Amino acid sequence: MVMTQFIDIQNAEMVFNTKKGSFHALREINLGIDKGEFVALIGHSGCGKSTLLNLIAGLLMPSSGGLICDNKEIAGPGPERGMVFQNHSLLPWLTCYQNVHLAVERVFGGKESKEQLKKRTNDALELVNMGHATHKRPNEISGGMKQRVGIARALAMEPKVLLMDEPFGALDALTRAHLQDELLKIVARTQSTVVMVTHDVDEAVLLSDRIVMMTNGPAATIGEILSVPLARPRNRVELAEDPTYMHCRKEVLDFLYTRHGVGHKQAA
Incomplete structure (x- = not known):
């Protein structure tokens, strides 16, 4: 399979300003993916x-340098880049379905019908084998299941x-x-x-x-x-x-x- 470069990191540096002075976290990062x-x-x-x-x-x-994704400069968060954190970061008052649907609505709301949004949400949950837990809240499922829902939420945005x-x-x-x-x-x-x-x-x-x-x-x-x-x-x-x-x-x-x-x- 012939692949085209998708992410290009050019001479990226990261310096944090702290109470104790500047902290140089990253230097001269050059990477193509x-x-x-x-x-x-x-x-x-x-x-x-x-x-x-x-x-x-x-x-x-x-702090200096640049990052490019799909020929566009990365200047902030975007739906083309889905993030899965170590902590699942699910909203505890929402069901598994609602947690995923919230992300789907933010990305595709106004572009697709309610039925299409519902299908996207259910398809993402099925993809990670969590279709059976759509109406359960995070405190009702295991840690591994929570992480699956977090992955489903990211995948539902089609990043x-x-x-x-x-x-x-x-x-x-x-x-x-x-x-x-x-x-x-x-x-x-x-x-x-x-x-x-x-x-x-x-x-x-x-x-x-x-x-x-x-x-x-x-x-x-x-x-x-x-x-x-x-x-x-x-x-x-x-x-x-x-x-x-x-x-x-x-x-x-x-x-x-x-x-x-x-x-x-x-x-x-």
Whole structure:
């Protein structure tokens, strides 16, 4: 499949002004992401992964440099970039259906009929296997189910880019594995462009086409980018002893714990 570059980050810098002075979070970020590509951002805490994701989302503006999505400058949040947070961020007084429908209404209201909006909402919930819980409120469903609804809400807007900030980090191992498998299926169906922040090396290798490894902060930057040449669809059980999978996993671990990890920081 021939892919065209979809996101282009050019010399992006991020400096925060704090009470203790300026804090240089990111420096010289240059990254191109192709349409339909799944990219994982990984690195130690404080390396600016979430800051970079927020720049792509338009929730933050770079101190210098620029970001482009689909040949347009990213100058703020937009429905073409859907965000899934680590916390599901569902409104507790609304049902699962209403949480998703609210997003659908904001994007497509006035352009489509009520029946079309209803169909979009139900289709998104079915896509993440949550059709059975449409009338339940967040406090009536499990953490994994809440996260599915959060993903459904983002997908319902038909974003060109799906941005995910450690979406499975707070879940137990079994639920996390199940949702990772569901995400693989959803991305295969929607052909979405995905950028995901993660701390989990196995998650990064299993899901992504490329892994962007960040150096330690402050003034963090992209240290290395690793291609993951594993055929899709991917099966976690079959990949457990796959030589390519093991090689990619080792490369990321070497970067994190040798070249830019705890030992590296102590030596520096």
